[in-house]
Amino acid sequence: MRKYVLSIVLTLSLVVFAFGQDKRQLKGTVTDGKNPIENVSVQVEGLSQMALTDKKGKYQIEVATGDLISFSFTGLKTIRIKIEDVTRILNPVMIPDITELDEVELTLRKRLSQKDLAEDYPANKRIIKTAWGFLNTDRAAGRVQILTEDQINPANLCLLDLVRGKFPGVSVVGNCNGIGITGGAILIRGAHSINNSIAAIYDIDGQIFTDFPWWLDINNVKRVAIFGNLATTTLYGGLGASGVVVVNTVGANLKNEEFIDHARLRNNFYKNDALIREKVSNNWPVYKKDLYTSKDSEDAKTIYNKYSKTYSNAPYFILDAQSYFVKNGDSDFADKIISENFHLFDFNPVLLKALAYQYEAQGNYDMANQLYKDIFILRPNYGQSYIDIAKSYRDIGRAKQAATIFARYNYLVEVGFMELDTIGLMPMMNREFNNLLALERRAVMEMANSKKKLYLAKEEFKGTRLLFEWNDGEAEFDLQFVSPDKRYSLWKHSLADNAEQIAMEKNFGYNIKEELIDNSLPGTWQINVKYHGNKSLTPTYLKATVYYDYGQVSQRKEVKVFKLSLKDVNQELFPLTVGSKMVSR
Incomplete structure (x- = not known):
């Protein structure tokens, strides 16, 4: 296995990634x-390259890393996929075009913590409080329309009159004189489709209402915001699919101390319909079944x-075999398998x-660290490469090196060599760095002399943190979180349901x-x-890292890895016994 001196690859020259130099044929079936x-x-x-699928839906076209490929057909939603270094086959599934989404607009900016936003709220009219935290609407992903206190006319009888005619793309059903009191609703066209007739929901001072709030006193309304695109409504789950009207009142408690329970928003009840792990194993390939039913180590080797x-x-056969022999106490033979077949993995970051995931789950952090170095060399322009290698250094007891990687990433963002993502990656990057400093401050004290640091926000969360990572950027899946009272929430990671999120991940x-x-609902959760x-008909590896007592001296973690190959069947991953309400970030 190749070994590199990481300090060499952290030079700016490696971050300037040369796209377009690796022309190759992309093929697949639509x-x-x-x-x-x-x-x-x-x-x-x-560019001018264009191809049409044949009668069997097959196509072939020349591409290069970094190209944006579009698949379009009248009446179907256009699919856009960024070509990665490993992309050779794409088999997209097209769906009817029933949704219009606002574009995500991201700008280079310094991330503000929830505490900062709360403090700025009285003076900054563009900040709105939602059920999941404060949001600066000028810095939101996608366009957020807002009506501020000085634009609110107290002569309006109810929220219908207040909103009517104020927001493009928003229509009002009913009136405030009592005649339409059972049919009052606000419709946000852009949230669902051009003919959307499903009413928006209402987030009033952090509480969610599905019925129109006739009881709301307009004299107490301070700010009103319209969330009509996927980037802003996704945290409300399926309940917010038709848009959200966010209202802040004058006398509201603006402290964001309570997290919203997304499972309760949906009113979804789990039916114990996920396939248990034993039944999933019935779909294993024959070689894997034979290995796990072997009589002893010698029989397994045969x-x-x-x-x-x-x-x-x-x-994937090599990965399965390595995992089997480690689980059955023969790490030497597992190492031999990888050594003899490493050419199958070399230069392929996916x-x-x-393999790095498996090493982490097995507690072999040194081998995982070597692999993350290899991946960093192959993908110096990926934000994930920085967070992976930093966490890996921390795993092997080199906290100073981990802090250096976080600081270097921040520096590259500041000088423009890496693009800033304040919606997805940067909050998690900051959380990792904050946690490192909080728990291993002595080990990174030398960083105090550095002029280039990540912006630090106070970590107020205490509880259990789940971190999910997957090796293939084309992977599509739904994560299901079942609460102790058998309600569930879903996070959908697919082009059909969350195309904007996937585009951000690729970018x-x-x-x-x-x-x-958090610790407000003790019991056992089930993760499915x-x-x-x-899109390439290969398995995807999903890594789940569970951090218990997150942010405390007693913090500990557990790494689990799952090979996903059985498609479109809800299946159990693992149970989690803690307290809790779910909070998406």
């Missing part, structure tokens, strides 16, 4: 989920040698990351999602997943 689609236009945006002739070029180079659980595939 379907509607069941049948192939003919005459789909496949085009490299901004089985491995038998199948290795057939699967000599299959990295496969290297899958900034990360595949990571966090969930925070429904895998939809990754």
